[in-house]
Amino acid sequence: MDTPQSTTTHKTYQERGYCSRPGYARIRAVLRACCWLYNHSLEQRKNTYLSDGKGMTLYAQMKELTQLRKEQQFWQDVSVQAARGVLKRVDRAFKAFFRRVKAAEKPGYPRFKPHQRYQCLELSDVSPGMVKGNCIKIKGLPVIRIRSHRRLPDSSQLKALRIVMHGHVLTVDLVYEEESEPLAPVASVVGIDVGVNERMTFSDGKTVSRRMIDRSRETSLQQAISTKKKGSNRRRKAVSAYARERRRNTVRNRNECHQLTTAIVRKYQKIAVEKLAIQNMSRKGGSRKRGLNRSMMEQTWGVLFQQLRYKAEWAGRQFVEVDPRYTSKTCSCCGEVRKEKLAVYRVFVCPACGHTEDRDVNAAKNIKERGAGLPTPYNAGGNPPRSRRESAEKDILVQLSI
Ligand SMILES: [Zn+2]
Structure with a gap:
């Protein structure tokens, strides 16, 4: 087997954050303002649609934000990325809503949020200077210190940042773009x-x-x-x-x-x-x-x-x-499907070949087989039992659809 190629992936490091006592109050105040902005831009989208019959784009709302920042000192003092993060969050909520509508799922129109439940500041545009050693410095927010027990990647690879208040606990999610580290392949x-x-x-x-x-x-x-x-x-x-x-x-x-x-x-x-x-x-x-x-x-x-x-x-x-269908009802030895209800037995006994095994181990073996995409070992000689042939066909269909 070849050694797999390394690829770049986003990896999030979650660290506990600490700041001063007034710092926590400031974070709460910013979160509250962000919650207002979230609800406000949600309302704006809703009203625009009701009056003009058209939705509002993220860029239109970004323009509005520029205006807001001119008018209000509070937003001038807070990092623009934090405010943009709020608008992006609204945008994401609407995109998910339209996706669900399209897929004929339960639509779930984006909801107004109470400030108690608005706990996360997202910054998807970050500058490398925001993280310096163990300090996180963002305009308008207190200095947040992290005590990481592991070596974080270079801050030039930083892609996004989230600051989350879990009650009294502050965590910082640092999203980095990193090269993956493939392990030596094994054959199992x-x-x-x-x-x-x-x-x-x-x-x-x-x-x-x-x-x-x-x-x-x-x-x-x-x-x-x-x-x-x-x-x-x-x-x-x-x-x-x-x-x-x-x-x-x-x-x-x-x-x-x-x-x-x-x-x-x-x-x-x-x-x-x-x-x-x-x-x-x-x-x-x-x-x-x-x-x-x-x-x-x-x-x-x-x-x-x-x-x-x-x-x-x-x-x-x-x-x-x-595909999870019949994994616990199929014999991992011959492929026969047992038709009783699941709760009846803990031990699997095959009615065709007499194979006896713990129900879960039997199911795990079926899952392994399906995953490996390998043909099942049939009973020595003779034609494979019908049920197995059918489920083998089903497996091929599942593989194709993946
Ligand atoms: Zn069997």
Whole structure:
């Protein structure tokens, strides 16, 4: 196998940011103003459409911004990139809206945002001078210090910057354009089945156990909020304590996922997973299965897949999503499809060849096979069973559509 070529990709480094006490207040003030600008430009687009029957472009709004900056001292004092970032965000919301309309999905017209939920400053035009060592200096904002434990790329490669307030925690996302670092190729393919009983099951029989969250602290913090009077200082403090705990759990999980996915990408050349419509399975997607919902959501398969995808690309490995139909009902040995309902059995027993295996391992093997695009080993001699022939055809169709 050839060593894969390196390509340039955008990579985001998220760092915790620190600034002075008045600094935080200033960031909050700028965020509030940006929220106003967001809502204002949304309204402007809406009104223009209602009166003229035409939408407004990003450039038209940029012109308006220039006017606003002439009139208001506040916007003159804040970096123009930050204000443009707001307009771009509105533009992106509308583009996504039109895309969804075109695709006949649920349209979801862009919404006005309350200032409590507007937490992110985006700068997509950045100058290299904004990041100097451990300091981030942007006009109109306080100096933000980061304490990075890793070496950041050269600031000339900086492409975008985001400053996000998570309650009391400030993070800085630095987006760099970097050359990828392909790993030496290995000749191994793996199929991964995700589930609730085991978080991940590999086609070679290994498993990653399910994520269990200790919610005792979270629950007591939540209860503490309910006893405080609305609008009081004590309630505000209780809310932020709860938010901190939630964030801690998220970060903890992300770290676990990173360790897992890095190990997987190092070990295997081709990683096949099921293409899951996670949204459809949860309650948000209209499903009524509430009991399953939380236990599924907290396994965060989406986070795992997203990390696998970019890490595989970075390492010159392959990440494929295969058609999920019948992966748990097909025999990985002969290809026979078992027709019972899924909840009936934990162990897969093939009605045709008697092959017996853990249900998830069997599914992972099917995923691996589909991902590898290899023909299935048929039973020695004789014609392949009909069901396998059919599903083989289906697999070819899936490959073509990718
Ligand atoms: Zn079989």
